[in-house]
Amino acid sequence: MINAFVRKLSGLADLAEDDVATLIASTSQVRQFAARRDLIREGDRPGPVFVVLSGWACRYKILPSGTRQVTSFMLPGDSCDLHIGILDEMDHSIQTITKASIATIPRAVMEDMLDRSPAIGRALYAAQLIDEATLRAWIVSMGRRSSVERVAHLMCELYLRLQGLTGMVSASVELPVSQLLLADALGMTPVHINRVLRGLREAGVMEISRRSLRITDPAGLVQVAGFDENYLHRRLKTIKSIY
Amino acid sequence: MINAFVRKLSGLADLAEDDVATLIASTSQVRQFAARRDLIREGDRPGPVFVVLSGWACRYKILPSGTRQVTSFMLPGDSCDLHIGILDEMDHSIQTITKASIATIPRAVMEDMLDRSPAIGRALYAAQLIDEATLRAWIVSMGRRSSVERVAHLMCELYLRLQGLTGMVSASVELPVSQLLLADALGMTPVHINRVLRGLREAGVMEISRRSLRITDPAGLVQVAGFDENYLHRRLKTIKSIY
DNA sequence: CGGTCCGTTGAGTTTAATCAAGAAACGTGG
DNA sequence: CCACGTTTCTTGATTAAACTCAACGGACCG
Numbered sequence: 001m002i003n004a005f006v007r008k009l010s011g012l013a014d015l016a017e018d019d020v021a022t023l024i025a026s027t028s029q030v031r032q033f034a035a036r037r038d039l040i041r042e043g044d045r046p047g048p049v050f051v052v053l054s055g056w057a058c059r060y061k062i063l064p065s066g067t068r069q070v071t072s073f074m075l076p077g078d079s080c081d082l083h084i085g086i087l088d089e090m091d092h093s094i095q096t097i098t099k100a101s102i103a104t105i106p107r108a109v110m111e112d113m114l115d116r117s118p119a120i121g122r123a124l125y126a127a128q129l130i131d132e133a134t135l136r137a138w139i140v141s142m143g144r145r146s147s148v149e150r151v152a153h154l155m156c157e158l159y160l161r162l163q164g165l166t167g168m169v170s171a172s173v174e175l176p177v178s179q180l181l182l183a184d185a186l187g188m189t190p191v192h193i194n195r196v197l198r199g200l201r202e203a204g205v206m207e208i209s210r211r212s213l214r215i216t217d218p219a220g221l222v223q224v225a226g227f228d229e230n231y232l233h234r235r236l237k238t239i240k241s242i243y
Numbered sequence: 244m245i246n247a248f249v250r251k252l253s254g255l256a257d258l259a260e261d262d263v264a265t266l267i268a269s270t271s272q273v274r275q276f277a278a279r280r281d282l283i284r285e286g287d288r289p290g291p292v293f294v295v296l297s298g299w300a301c302r303y304k305i306l307p308s309g310t311r312q313v314t315s316f317m318l319p320g321d322s323c324d325l326h327i328g329i330l331d332e333m334d335h336s337i338q339t340i341t342k343a344s345i346a347t348i349p350r351a352v353m354e355d356m357l358d359r360s361p362a363i364g365r366a367l368y369a370a371q372l373i374d375e376a377t378l379r380a381w382i383v384s385m386g387r388r389s390s391v392e393r394v395a396h397l398m399c400e401l402y403l404r405l406q407g408l409t410g411m412v413s414a415s416v417e418l419p420v421s422q423l424l425l426a427d428a429l430g431m432t433p434v435h436i437n438r439v440l441r442g443l444r445e446a447g448v449m450e451i452s453r454r455s456l457r458i459t460d461p462a463g464l465v466q467v468a469g470f471d472e473n474y475l476h477r478r479l480k481t482i483k484s485i486y
Numbered sequence: 487c488g489g490t491c492c493g494t495t496g497a498g499t500t501t502a503a504t505c506a507a508g509a510a511a512c513g514t515g516g
Numbered sequence: 517c518c519a520c521g522t523t524t525c526t527t528g529a530t531t532a533a534a535c536t537c538a539a540c541g542g543a544c545c546g
Contacts, residue, residue: 061383064469069386071379081375083368091376125326132324133334135378136314140304142385143312143430147502178524187386192502194526210511226307390534421492432535437494
């Protein structure tokens, strides 16, 4: 059965039928997780590669003070680093946000796939480079954007990623994140997130309610976010054509 | 001639003599750059892989407002993503900080090396994973650490990286960064950086003067930084032993 | 030796955090 | 299907952190 992972990678490189079959087989080991379950914790020995097939997850770190910083969201189709096995210890934790189906690819299988299929390799590396670009974009956000811009920017990112997933263009998308989680991701307090959201709502730009994001003024949102459409966009479109 | 790049990779995997020779040959194309020269700019077509042999460089992004955010420092031995060529467009710029010798490895040569030597591949992937860990650490810093902690944390990071480079343990290291550059890296204003540095100096923890960092109270610095020794450390030590 | 960065400091303002408390939504077991 | 406990959301008042604006001395460079 074709899954989100295969669908995503197909968009990043031209996969042969064989490749698709290989990928499907490699992700047949699926486990169900409830919301808020750690898949792996900081300090653990890295295990297999995790692939999110449905639901949301996130990477995060806990600081000595007890505060938490989320460093990335993992949506269906996303996976953790292919060569994670090289390292001897996890430097962050991964946790489900909603209930989720997670496939695990043993390290040996992963390496075998990379050896056999250059196309799969290219797709996975492309995915990783996009992830890195996203990390850098987050650093830029945290460093140089105001809280309003930061919220707006994250919403643009998530909206585009979700849209890429479903292939549908609609004003509203499901966004299963609490304000507390947003705070942890954006380096702000929940209270302030709440006020920022109210501001954006009252400005008629976007609103979040009952776990769903509705963008009422797309151009306005991109504007406040200072969102660079290139950053996820061009990339996702054209990688295929290079080879 | 053995260079910083080879030295770094040797620390990350067991390289055969052949591998070392290959790496040395691949980095024989060296160009000299003055300080503050862009090696490549956001929007450019990615070219060859850049390797810093001497001097410092950084990756950065400019925002619409004109402010700048540095997303990472590149020290001797550091290189940009191996598969950078997969993407069609740079999402950030790379600039020298000091005058620097930069080797360029053409894409074809890079791919050839990865094909031929699994050891080189492992070393390069390990390097990349460390870079990613550093990106995540920066996000954590920007999101959840106070300005004092943030400055202290970056100093810990740079000190450790420099120490790893030279192999020497000394209280002071060369740090060719202006307060303005620190501000761009830490998401703060130069004025505030200056005040924070004064605070740390007056507390007898560390001081920066004439482009050199002197750590007067290492334990104290690690303490204020909330620095997790594991994050660069364990990693750099033990990767080799896994294989 | 003049110009241009760079570092330093003070005063006042803005932004976001903290503290506190109540309302709404959600989930679960009876 | 309701009652109850828990999380999540919301709002106000106050405090703390960092930015802005402004000015000047010092270092470095050609």
